[in-house]
Amino acid sequence: MDSKLMNEIISDIKLRQERSLMPIPAGVSNRHVHLTKKDFTALFGPGCEPTLYRKIVQPGFYACNEKVDIETPKGKFSGVRMIGPCRDYTQIEISMSDARVLGLNPPIRDSGKIENSPGIKLRGPAGEIDCGKGVIISKRHIHFSPSDAKRFKIEDQQIVRVLCSPGTDKETIFESVLCRVSDKYALEFHLDTDEANAAAVKTGDSVFII
């Protein structure tokens, strides 16, 4: 065999073996909303601001005390938590199970890519709004800080496979996991409640790139 090719194969295998030993904490995302300041005001009233319920792993973001109902003619979920702070687009992230209840067929997307996604009615204590778009199923992804990306030898936008719950009855490999690198991020694998329950993963569990 060509020795250059052989060396490439061996170093690729070695990289994969090293990576597969480095744990990544999982973060399970329940259905949630991001809101613009304008939509927040329409739902919660003039002069209101989102308030801290709990910090989340990603720096600067937090689960808010504020919750909304999300509704279609087919179905409804009450008490869907906002993730703050306000951002410059309103986005509703749900699981595929949720989508079935609501009778929607949202695209599987990275956060922020809401063009041509279905809309939904949002209801808060001060009013309701009809979003014309914004409902997505979040694509499985890993957040990396630049130093973690370097440690894992991962590039921004790289696609990897992630092993969950090895050695158990729920052992699962999620393919097509998007890597996102930013100095705003902390190391975390984000999956939704369907994926978490399918693989028996809880927030804080270790998963592995294989």
Place this chain on the structure above:
Amino acid sequence: MDSKLMNEIISDIKLRQERSLMPIPAGVSNRHVHLTKKDFTALFGPGCEPTLYRKIVQPGFYACNEKVDIETPKGKFSGVRMIGPCRDYTQIEISMSDARVLGLNPPIRDSGKIENSPGIKLRGPAGEIDCGKGVIISKRHIHFSPSDAKRFKIEDQQIVRVLCSPGTDKETIFESVLCRVSDKYALEFHLDTDEANAAAVKTGDSVFII
């Protein structure tokens, strides 16, 4: 390299490649109950028999018109369908999401293995019963007829991995899938609603042993 070992490796790779091209239809199991005749009578009344709603893929089994409510102090699901005919143990099959709603921690088991599993209250139109045991999360499995098992070169109780939704954003590999071979079975991969939604699999979709 040892040429006997090399031949074994090559024939194993060839077998896996052949298998990976042979589609297996998926069957998504929503939460459901199996009932003994005695429990059926307690729930639906003396003289009643389960009635056909729809045949399912496994020969001799059928979804019934009869439904029950299942309930714990923590939560409840209404209208949980019975799969007929009656069998000699009562078993309640739920997903991990369902288990969270009900506040239960059921074992992940093959059908029929209900020792040391949690109980639940069942309510029908004619009465209610407290099952002392019987709630399980069904272990992912594939049913094979003996001729299909031969075609796939699979033995009863073999553990395999199953690829779902290849080439999509929800591509997923389920590890630890149990193969069950019987002349009572038809070829079908059974997964629950969490697993189906995590991998965007619908009943009738093709999956692959890899």
